[in-house]
Structures are given as C-alpha cells and as structure tokens.
Amino acid sequence: MHRPWSNLRARVFPDHWSLLFGQIAFYSFVVIVLSGVVLTVYYEPSVDPVVYDGPYAPLHGVEMSRALDSTMAITFEVRGGLLIRQVHHWATLIMVAAITLHLLRLFFTAGFRRPRRLNWLVVFGLLIVMLAASLTGTSLPDDMASGTSLAVLDGVLQATPLVGTALSALLFGGEFPGDVLSWFYPLHIVVLPAVLVGLFIVGAVLALRHKPAQLAGPGRTEDNVVGRPATVAAVKGVGLLGIVAGVAILMGATATINPVWLYGPADPANASAGVGPAWYLAFLDGSLRLAPGWEFVWWGKTFSLAVLLPVTVCTLFLALVAVHPFIEERLTGDRRHHHLLEHPRNNPTRTGIGLAGVTFYGILWAAAGADTIAVLFHLSVNSLLHVFQVLVILGPPAALVITRRICFGLQERDARIAMLGVETGRVVRRADGGYVEQHRPVDVYRRWRLVGSAAETRASTTQTIPATRDIEHEGAE
Ligand code: HEM
Incomplete structure (x- = not known):
C-alpha cells in the first residue's frame, strides 16, 4: 500500500x-x-x-x-x-x-x-x-x-x-x-x-x-x-x-x-461609531448595509429582504467558491491529473471569474466602511451606499470582461517576447535600407514561462501572433 x-x-x-x-x-x-x-x-x-x-x-x-x-x-x-x-x-x-x-x-x-x-x-x-x-x-x-x-x-x-x-x-x-x-x-x-x-x-x-x-x-x-x-x-x-x-x-x-x-x-443598547467587525468579516457587514430595506408578507408572516437577501447572496457566494473546482471540471470536461500549475493569464476566463469574485468581495468590504469613508471625504453616507449598490452589480461583470482582455493582451506580448526576445530600444539600419529594432534573447527560465503562454494563446484565441517580418518593419521609415 x-x-x-x-x-x-x-x-x-x-x-x-x-x-x-x-x-x-x-x-x-x-x-x-x-x-x-x-x-x-x-x-x-x-x-x-x-x-x-x-x-x-x-x-x-x-x-x-x-x-x-x-x-x-x-x-x-x-x-x-x-x-x-x-x-x-x-x-x-x-x-x-x-x-x-x-x-x-x-x-x-x-x-x-x-x-x-x-x-x-x-x-x-x-x-x-x-x-x-x-x-x-x-x-x-x-x-x-x-x-x-x-x-x-x-x-x-x-x-x-x-x-x-x-x-x-x-x-x-x-x-x-x-x-x-x-x-x-x-x-x-x-x-x-x-x-x-x-x-x-x-x-x-x-x-x-x-x-x-x-x-x-x-x-x-x-x-x-x-x-x-x-x-x-x-x-x-x-x-x-x-x-x-x-x-x-x-x-x-x-x-x-x-x-x-x-x-x-459591552452594552447591547449602545454601539460606538467606528466599532465594526474584524476586517475579514467586514464583507458580511457590508452586504447588510447594501441590501435594500424591502419587506413582504407571506402566509401572515413578514419577511425582511434587508437580511434575507445579503445572507442568501453571501452564502451562495461562499458555496460557489467551495464547489468551483467541481463546476470547472464539469464545464471544461478536463478530468486529467495536473502537477504543473497554470499561469493566470493563460486561462483568461478563470482569471476573469476570480477577479469578478474579488471585486464583489472588495465592494462589500468597502461598503462596511462606508460611514468612515463618508466622514473622511465629507460625503453623504446614503449617496455612497447607492454608489456601492450600483458597483456591486456592475463591478464583477466589468472585472470579468476587462481581466479577460488584459490576459489576452499579456499572452500576445509573451508570445512576441518568446519569439523575438526583449526590445532593446536600439534601432539599426539594414543593408537594404530598412530599419529594425534589435532584440535581446530571453533567459531560459523566462522562455519556459513564455512558451507555455504562446502555446495556450494559439489554442485559445483566434488572434494570430504577428510574424517576425512584420515586427522587423515596425518603426521603419
Ligand atoms: C485558530 C484558533 C484561534 C483563533 C483564531 C483565536 C483568536 C482569538 C482572538 C482574535 C481573540 C481576541 C484577543 C483579544 O483580546 O484581542 C482571542 C481570545 C482568546 N483566546 Fe484565542 N484564538 C484561537 C485559539 C485559541 C486557543 C487554542 C486558546 C487556548 C488554548 C485560546 C485562548 C484564548 C483566550 C483565553 C482568549 C481571551 C483572552 C483575551 O481576549 O485576551 N485561543 N482568540
């Protein structure tokens, strides 16, 4: 055994x-x-x-x-x-x-x-x-x-x-x-x-x-x-x-x-300003502050969304974090064993989802300090909370889209560097009259990381990596 x-x-x-x-x-x-x-x-x-x-x-x-x-x-x-x-x-x-x-x-x-x-x-x-x-x-x-x-x-x-x-x-x-x-x-x-x-x-x-x-x-x-x-x-x-x-x-x-x-x-009837939960629990407090104070009556009982909504959303968020590996495996069908870790930019969608989660958490976290921020910058707490309410809905999808774009951009850059080396800023004139910028080859460790990126770029995007000749003529007069 x-x-x-x-x-x-x-x-x-x-x-x-x-x-x-x-x-x-x-x-x-x-x-x-x-x-x-x-x-x-x-x-x-x-x-x-x-x-x-x-x-x-x-x-x-x-x-x-x-x-x-x-x-x-x-x-x-x-x-x-x-x-x-x-x-x-x-x-x-x-x-x-x-x-x-x-x-x-x-x-x-x-x-x-x-x-x-x-x-x-x-x-x-x-x-x-x-x-x-x-x-x-x-x-x-x-x-x-x-x-x-x-x-x-x-x-x-x-x-x-x-x-x-x-x-x-x-x-x-x-x-x-x-x-x-x-x-x-x-x-x-x-x-x-x-x-x-x-x-x-x-x-x-x-x-x-x-x-x-x-x-x-x-x-x-x-x-x-x-x-x-x-x-x-x-x-x-x-x-x-x-x-x-x-x-x-x-x-x-x-x-x-x-x-x-x-x-x-402790005095249950009294809470002094500025006393809040520890920073790692602040996102729960922030979610309570952002929830609208709606109520509804069902079967003779009053239900308050001011608490139900944040509790449900935060529980769902944590549950999604817990089961993410299982969801990802299901969606990608990748059931292979992996011992090499991935560079975040090589999986733009996962990295985007991660950043969306971090943005969501970060906004709830910031909302927990809304009163302190309002006092510090002389703002109205209510207006600030409205801004956070909009941000908590629009922020995560925006983070997903922006992160994906950045990852693709970084992959393309990696591929260029792997093929051509690092730009030196030195432009020389060729025998045929054209100009070309000289590149310095990257060291072996960096090439390993970059080659991984280049391979994934070809697999996951339709963008083509510019050919060496195109780059050579960049900057040519
Ligand atoms: C990972 C586990 C633990 C965490 C996260 C933790 C965290 C804390 C924190 C944040 C406080 C408040 C400290 C303060 O007064 O500022 C506290 C108080 C205390 N903890 Fe822990 N603790 C842990 C494990 C333990 C263990 C194993 C013991 C004892 C064997 C212990 C005994 C105490 C006692 C006696 C207090 C009250 C005294 C005080 O607040 O000054 N804790 N703990």
Whole structure:
C-alpha cells in the first residue's frame, strides 16, 4: 500500500514563495495555540458583573463582566500579558491573511484541479473554521466591540424566517445578550482548534500523497519535480516558523490591536461609531448595509429582504467558491491529473471569474466602511451606499470582461517576447535600407514561462501572433 510519508527523504519539494502561504498559516496557528494557552491561565469566561477597580483609572467604578475584568487584568496587571494578547490577535490576522492568499493562489494557478480537488475543500474549510474561531475569540473579552458584533449576529439570526428566534435563543442561551461566553469559550479553546488541527493533518496527508504541484520552469514537467530535498525543505520550514513567530511578536510588541480599555464594557443598547467587525468579516457587514430595506408578507408572516437577501447572496457566494473546482471540471470536461500549475493569464476566463469574485468581495468590504469613508471625504453616507449598490452589480461583470482582455493582451506580448526576445530600444539600419529594432534573447527560465503562454494563446484565441517580418518593419521609415 502506498503511504503518503513513504520514501519521504528521497522526495523534492518546490520552494517558490507563492507556495509558502499554507505553511505560514500553519506556523501562525502554532503561535496562536501557544499564546492562547497562556491566556487561558488568567482569563475568566464569566458574564457575572463586577465593578472595575484595577490600575486603569478611566474605567474605575464602571460595572463590567468578569470576562472583561480579567482581560483588563491580563492587559495591565499580568507581566507581558498585553504582549501575549496582542501576539494572539496579530497571529490570528496573519493566519486569516495566509489562508486567504493560499486560496487565491490555488485558484489563480489552478492548483485545485485533479488530483487536488479535496485539498481545495480542506483549505476552504480552514478559512471558514478560522472565521468561526476568530469570531468566538473576539467575543471573549466581552467589550464594546465584541458586544456590537454579537448584536449584529443576533439581529441577523432574529430576522431569519422560521428558525431565527430559536437559533438566537440557542446561541445566546436565552434572550440576547445571555450567557454566550459559557459555550463560546470551550468552542474557542478546544473544539474549533481541534477541527483546525484535523484539517491541517488531512491537508498534509493529501499534499504528501501526490507529487507537489509546481510552476512551469526549466526541467519541470508533469513527471519531474524540481526543488529542494526533504531535509533542506524541513530546515527551511523551521526557519519560516521562526520568521512567522518573530513577525507576530514584533507586531504584538509595537502595534496596538483591540484596545478593550478604550472601548469599555459591552452594552447591547449602545454601539460606538467606528466599532465594526474584524476586517475579514467586514464583507458580511457590508452586504447588510447594501441590501435594500424591502419587506413582504407571506402566509401572515413578514419577511425582511434587508437580511434575507445579503445572507442568501453571501452564502451562495461562499458555496460557489467551495464547489468551483467541481463546476470547472464539469464545464471544461478536463478530468486529467495536473502537477504543473497554470499561469493566470493563460486561462483568461478563470482569471476573469476570480477577479469578478474579488471585486464583489472588495465592494462589500468597502461598503462596511462606508460611514468612515463618508466622514473622511465629507460625503453623504446614503449617496455612497447607492454608489456601492450600483458597483456591486456592475463591478464583477466589468472585472470579468476587462481581466479577460488584459490576459489576452499579456499572452500576445509573451508570445512576441518568446519569439523575438526583449526590445532593446536600439534601432539599426539594414543593408537594404530598412530599419529594425534589435532584440535581446530571453533567459531560459523566462522562455519556459513564455512558451507555455504562446502555446495556450494559439489554442485559445483566434488572434494570430504577428510574424517576425512584420515586427522587423515596425518603426521603419
Ligand atoms: C485558530 C484558533 C484561534 C483563533 C483564531 C483565536 C483568536 C482569538 C482572538 C482574535 C481573540 C481576541 C484577543 C483579544 O483580546 O484581542 C482571542 C481570545 C482568546 N483566546 Fe484565542 N484564538 C484561537 C485559539 C485559541 C486557543 C487554542 C486558546 C487556548 C488554548 C485560546 C485562548 C484564548 C483566550 C483565553 C482568549 C481571551 C483572552 C483575551 O481576549 O485576551 N485561543 N482568540
């Protein structure tokens, strides 16, 4: 039986920087777990009220939950506590960013094709579970920011037809705000991290089971992997762990994040301006802001599109991202195994679809900050939201069309360079009186990438690549 780890020492691993995001995500997870274990020693997951009498004078005499009181103690009384909190939070942001970039890299280089369709689902799962871990984590301090996120979540649940009220009661253990911490805490420190560990293990086994996917380059074929031996890759991995931990500690030591002492305790009846969800959840908030406030009555019940529409659209968007490899395979009929990654420009339609998705996400994301943008540029929030409403509909198709055109243009340029070399800007006169620009041949690595493009250009477009003679006469007087 073929074991994923058999013959490991004899294998080679490609080490292009774009292939490192998955590793960075794992190493930041290690930092999160280590810092999280330290936090559990001091944190109290209790909503029982206490009156604050710690060293931070502006909050003296303010009533807050034990959870916030203990977070304040971690921040101001535990030696190195603030650093550990901030390292935990920064490492979270690094991990979300790394998983997102990993997913984008897999998409744009077609790293999700057979035999790696399951890898894609694992990385997508990592992102979703990670978002849940972040949401439960940011709720733990029970400050104004976490209270506001939970109030939005409660609003969304309550507006969900049929099951909404029950779901809200289940989540908050009764009426909002309830005692959500009592079960968010075990979810945060045990269940979700365990699921993440499981997904990392499945991802690693799947990655080891197949030949590593690699970018096109000299000597790299579907059958031949060019890279570092396993031992070198392992040593480099340890170095990368050190770098990721170092960056998280440096950021934790120098950049303030989640200053709960400025926000104060959660108050469901109050939300201060500028307090919004974390950036990676902002697209959900943006979708709520852009939805029109339409309502309709059906079977004696009132349904609000203001919540139903964004929840449906965002769920559909995420579902489409998850099943993209399967849809693409169905549509293209390409069921072959691929170990060479594709250059994004060589598949203009896929790259266009990806950019359309990124545009959609980006507009929702920007809409979440509409109030801040309006204040900053002295604009009307309502007008700005109307602009975003138009953009969210027109932006994605426009991005698809423009990206496809750019990709075709880049392919054509690649083909010219592969055939003629790089323009030197030096024009010489030929014996027959004509003028010609001299070209410098490209190096072998670049030619490999370009030749791939040229081949795909011929296959996928009807445009013909200009013949050498035509180019020679360009610029001739
Ligand atoms: C990938 C998994 C995890 C993520 C994304 C995550 C994220 C977060 C975030 C963003 C916070 C808020 C920090 C702040 O106050 O600014 C937090 C708080 C906390 N986390 Fe985690 N965490 C994870 C895993 C863990 C683990 C494994 C533990 C413990 C073993 C842990 C223990 C805690 C504790 C005790 C707090 C509350 C203390 C505080 O907010 O300062 N976390 N987490």
